[in-house]
Amino acid sequence: MISKLPQIGHSIFTKMTAMANEVQAINLSQGFPSFYPDEKLVAYLQKHIQNGKHQYAPTSGIPELRSALSHRYGYHPEKEITVTTGASEALFCAITASVNPGDEVIVFEPCYDLYVPAILLQGGIPKFIKMNFPEYKIDWDFVEKSITGKTKVILINTPHNPTGKVLQEEDLKALIHIAEKHPEIIFISDEVYEYITFDEHKHLSLAKYPQLRERTFVCSSFAKTYHITGWKTGYCLAPPRLTEELRKIHQYITFCNFTAAQYALADYISESDSHLTLSKFYEAKREVFLNKIDQNLFGILPSQGTFFQNLVFKTPTSLCDTEISEILTRKAKIASIPISVFYQDGTDHKVLRFCLAKEDEILTEAVQRLNQAHLFL
């Protein structure tokens, strides 16, 4: 069989989680919470399973959930909202709907690992633009100069995994300027961490700006907002002409998402505003993690949002970040993700990503182990 993705292997998340399990390390590599969702949400799921919600849902999602999402985001429940199998499926369908062979897609690096394979499978060409280390700012003049007659999509991710960067008003203005100059360009905006921003930073969705909203697929998820990554329930918000194309693909990829989960979420989000306290919740976790970290060993990179914190390994060493991460996992028993894997060319600033979505005791123990890192390297 001729591989469609010859250069793609197992994801780093699978690899590091397997390694963490093998050596029984604290696993701050993969981004998933170690705590339970709100018991009310679990009770709703149980109720709908008991009450027989076991069959296919409508392909675009149950009306109750689309209506609840419509209240939250102001999109039309029937024409502009599609419930998907996680943001992953929303992103995959949006990329598939937008990209034809030979089309160029601007992708900012470091980037989440789903984007590139999805673009390549459509015969698209990823055009990588690096966010400038260490602030991870985007040089919008450079972005504009990189646009060619073949540029079809600009892929945005805010708050950004793996850097924790949150786009600011000036970034959105630059995007609007590009949108006005290039009416053929479509935007795909991955906003799964929309409710997790820190300090003075606020999430600015592309949906808030009419010039962008009219040609943006906003992809998001309940996974990070309600601590339910395993439910794989997400959604895509997009104007009718984009939604129509997305749904053509969605109906043949999964047709619909887990029915009982949709009913549970519809009940829950209609009455709960727990998402509004999420930023403070993770800000406190960031504090626990950073409070005692030995800054002679690790430089702290600003995390403006998401549930990740990046640290730069300061001790001079010839080891690359993947080697540092493996040694820390095996010897110090603390697993992280090396940021070089989020770059096509393996750019290595010796930065490691740590997931904050763990109990405070786990984070405290993780810091103690990290502060011993020099003994092993």
Ligand SMILES: Cc1ncc(COP(=O)(O)O)c(C=O)c1O
């Ligand atoms: C930036 C980003 N986009 C998309 C996803 C996938 O979301 P879901 O689990 O809802 O498919 C993740 C999950 O980690 C993510 O970090």
